[in-house]
Amino acid sequence: MTHDAAVSIQQRLYPETTCFGCGPANPKGLHLNSFPGDGVVTATFRPWPEHDNGIGYLNGGIICTILDCHSAAAVMAEADRQGWHPLGDAALSYLTAGLDVKYLRPCSLTEEVELRATITEATEPTILAEVELVWDGKVRAAATATWKRWRPR
Numbered sequence: 001m002t003h004d005a006a007v008s009i010q011q012r013l014y015p016e017t018t019c020f021g022c023g024p025a026n027p028k029g030l031h032l033n034s035f036p037g038d039g040v041v042t043a044t045f046r047p048w049p050e051h052d053n054g055i056g057y058l059n060g061g062i063i064c065t066i067l068d069c070h071s072a073a074a075v076m077a078e079a080d081r082q083g084w085h086p087l088g089d090a091a092l093s094y095l096t097a098g099l100d101v102k103y104l105r106p107c108s109l110t111e112e113v114e115l116r117a118t119i120t121e122a123t124e125p126t127i128l129a130e131v132e133l134v135w136d137g138k139v140r141a142a143a144t145a146t147w148k149r150w151r152p153r
Contacts, residue, residue: 014092
């Protein structure tokens with residue numbers, strides 16, 4: 001899967017965001033780049049040696065971070081499609097309200113992994129996404145992400 005010529009959702013919709021996982025403006029971040037597809041948002045991620053869980057596999061916290069951030073891209077793309085733009089001076093239109101992660105199998109620390117996200121429900125107050133981390137043809141972790149409309153006060 002290659003997206004070299006395309007502009008990622010993160011670069012298009014929130015290029016100034018400094019989120020550790022997906023913020024293009026964070027020089028020390030993971031720089032996750034997600035791309036829209038036919039009903040599925042996809043990304044690839046290559047773990048760093050520092051992401052070791054202590055026994056040679058990808059750390060669960062990093063897995064959780066990339067699942068959260070990849071679901072964010074799917075949610076922000078859906079919000080943009082619906083015209084639900086950030087309110088006031090907010091950088092984003094939605095924030096994570098919940099992330100129910102299931103760790104199913106160990107995941108490579110040295111090879112590229114694939115991320116897939118699908119929007120399962122979208123109303124202006126709440127958007128739900130299903131997101132998976134896949135390596136070697138098998139789902140290694142899956143999550144249901146709940147996102148709520150950000151209303152700055």
